[in-house]
Structure formats: structure tokens, C-alpha cells
Amino acid sequence: MSTSEPHAFRPPEDRATPDRLLHARTGTDVSPEDLVLASGKDLTPHNLEWARRKLAAEGPAALEKLLP
DSSP states (O other): OOTTOGGGGSOOTTSOOOGGGTOOOOSSOOOHHHHHHHTTOOOOHHHHHHHHHHHHHHTTHHHHHHOO
């Protein structure tokens, strides 16, 4: 195989991305603000309260469920 064929080393496009590459946590605590912003919502008192409840129920995994 020639090095002029870089596409030859690419995985098929229909192949699933490994789970270990999908998580975005940095090891830091997840704040309600982080959760609101990751959900694409505005930082309003209502949305922050939603995020607090979600974090209380699901913990940091709540952020993982929103991010690819």
C-alpha cells in the first residue's frame, strides 16, 4: 500500500466511535451552569433550578447524558 493513499487507513464511516472517546468530563465538579450551557439553554433562574435538581438526582452523569 502506498503512502499516497491516506484514506486507506481511515476506519469505515459507519463504524461507531468507541465509548472512551465520547466522554468530555475533565475530572472537575459539574456545576448547574455547566449543565445549563451543555443543554443549549440560557442561564436563567428557572434553568439553573432545573440543573440543580438534575444534578441532585443524577450526579455528574447528567452532563455525560447531554454531551456526545
